[in-house]
Amino acid sequence: DIQMTQSPSSLSASVGDRVTITCRASQDIRNELGWYQQKPGKAPKRLIYAASSLQSGVPSRFSGSGSGTEFTLTISSLQPEDFATYYCLQQNSYPLTFGGGTKVEIK
Amino acid sequence: EVQLVVSGGGLVQPGGSLRLCCAASGFSFSDHYMHWVRQAPGKGLEWVGLIRNKTKSYTIEDAASVKGRFTISRDDSTNSLYLQMNSLKTEDTAVYYCSRGMGDWGQGTLVTVSS
Numbered sequence: 020d021i022q023m024t025q026s027p028s029s030l031s032a033s034v035g036d037r038v039t040i041t042c043r044a045s046q047d048i049r050n051e052l053g054w055y056q057q058k059p060g061k062a063p064k065r066l067i068y069a070a071s072s073l074q075s076g077v078p079s080r081f082s083g084s085g086s087g088t089e090f091t092l093t094i095s096s097l098q099p100e101d102f103a104t105y106y107c108l109q110q111n112s113y114p115l116t117f118g119g120g121t122k123v124e125i126k
Numbered sequence: 127e128v129q130l131v132v133s134g135g136g137l138v139q140p141g142g143s144l145r146l147c148c149a150a151s152g153f154s155f156s157d158h159y160m161h162w163v164r165q166a167p168g169k170g171l172e173w174v175g176l177i178r179n180k181t182k183s184y185t186i187e188d189a190a191s192v193k194g195r196f197t198i199s200r201d202d203s204t205n206s207l208y209l210q211m212n213s214l215k216t217e218d219t220a221v222y223y224c225s226r227g228m229g230d231w232g233q234g235t236l237v238t239v240s241s
Contacts, residue, residue: 053228055171057171062223062231062232062233062234063163063171063223063231064231065228065229068229074229106170106171108171108173108228110228113187114173114187114188114189114190115161115173115176115228116173117170117171117172117173118170119170120170120171
């Protein structure tokens with residue numbers, strides 16, 4: 020199985036900050052990675068697919084980059100509604116595997 | 127608008143069975159691969175499995191943690207996805223979500239396995 024190591028597991032940031040979350044895959048997954056945002060009591064929402072493609076309707080302050088084994092989600096200017104937990108997901112091979120999550124909290 | 131409505135959750139004793147349903151609308155259900163994902167209370171997301179479409183012969187992939195106990199099926203005539211869960215364990219307690227291709231997600235249903 021492909022292991023997805025996500026870091027940090029949590030972070031505190033202020034509105035307007037630039038935030039970066041990283042996922043590392045245990046083997047080459049090409050660009051077959053997505054990023055998800057989850058708020059308490061809600062279903063996950065996909066932000067990025069194919070490592071760097073922005074899901075329709077998602078604000079442009081979210082961006083993804085990387086390929087192979089190293090991937091990054093960046094929020095260019097954190098907004099109040101962005102405080103949530105973020106997950107990466109590899110879709111290169113089965114079983115699909117998620118990163119452990121990054122909880123973004125208000126500083 | 128894509129809608130995925132999950133139902134069938136509840137309280138069940140260890141060793142029991144439950145069937146979840148995901149009712150889909152707003153898209154051509156038969157064309158898409160459909161997934162189940164779960165989330166234990168306070169924990170991260172865990173992929174449970176998927177069923178491919180008719181073109182891919184409705185083949186299934188599933189996680190080792192549910193293999194042999196859970197069965198994924200679909201009925202394209204009613205736009206429904208199912209998760210039959212047998213031999214349930216306390217560690218299967220989670221919110222269960224269905225998803226269209228891991229893009230669109232249903233709201234989830236809570237399954238609690240407890241005596």
